[in-house]
Amino acid sequence: MQWRPSGLTARQRTIFGVIAIMVAVFVVLSSLRLTGLLICLIILPLALFMLYSRPDASEQKTLRSSISLSADDIEDVAEEFEHFAHSPEAEAIADRTLHRPALLDPECQDPAVEKFHYQLSTAKRFLRRLEARLASPSMETNELEQLLTVTDQRSFELKESWLEARRAALALGPKYDPNSRGDY
Structure with a gap:
């Protein structure tokens, strides 16, 4: 052993x-x-x-539920970005064309926007793997606790990154030109 x-x-x-x-x-x-x-x-x-x-079965169920809630928070941020990027609503169109066009550019040189796009792509990969890990019945309670910590941290960092990227893109404004990399 x-x-x-x-x-x-x-x-x-x-x-x-x-x-x-x-x-x-x-x-x-x-x-x-x-x-x-x-x-x-x-x-x-x-x-x-x-x-x-298995006295910790109820604890594992609670941990799995908490992990799912944190994963939902990550999905919410991804959905907010998708709504921003693709929504036909007038407010979303105005936001992405008049106020924050830099936020749509995955190759934007602004550190906050660049960081958000990186974290969004890694968060999506993390969510795809998370379902398989949660489906494993052999996970120990301490492994679930570690997974919850990681999921909470990713959720928090993605939310903060989303807010920072929106502020940075707003500061770049409507005159942002994706063809003039670094010259804004």
């Missing part, structure tokens, strides 16, 4: 639980004989039920 810095795996906990139950049954049977047998027949099924009922 390999020890992890974060503790035992579920399989290791199960093995140690079974060993502990067997030792306890042996001690009770050897010291109390017939009475010990009756006690073991009552307590053993309860102990096995508790061992295999």
